Amino acid sequence: MKGVKDRFAEACIATDFEAHPGTIGGYKVWGVSDIVKGGREIFDGPYFTEIEARIAADLWKATPERKCARVDVSIHCAAWKPNPARELDFRRDAVAARTILAELIGAEPPKPNASRA
Numbered sequence: 001m002k003g004v005k006d007r008f009a010e011a012c013i014a015t016d017f018e019a020h021p022g023t024i025g026g027y028k029v030w031g032v033s034d035i036v037k038g039g040r041e042i043f044d045g046p047y048f049t050e051i052e053a054r055i056a057a058d059l060w061k062a063t064p065e066r067k068c069a070r071v072d073v074s075i076h077c078a079a080w081k082p083n084p085a086r087e088l089d090f091r092r093d094a095v096a097a098r099t100i101l102a103e104l105i106g107a108e109p110p111k112p113n114a115s116r117a
Helices: 004-011 050-061 084-105
Strands: 026-036 039-047 070-077
Touching (some): 004 050, 004 084, 026 050, 039 070, 050 070
Antiparallel strands (some): 026 039, 026 070
């Protein structure tokens, strides 16, 4: 079985969100949710990959306040509501979440990708 750092390194190969095959220009955004006031609410993320979100959810489950944490995915599409600034913000937030996750697991933070800047 792969260790957390190996799984994280594998996830860091992805440098953007995974395309969603059912939409034109749509992509999957991964996060971690928990039960809040009887419903589910995403409280961590966004992440580029499911692997990153699973690692984060496992970390959150170790805390008593977030023992019901689980991975969630949502579909975003730039064509539905065009806003280049919003699209860039999604990607910057995912890079920040990835960097924080690297620090939490003691992994090497991913190198910035010049094409995303």
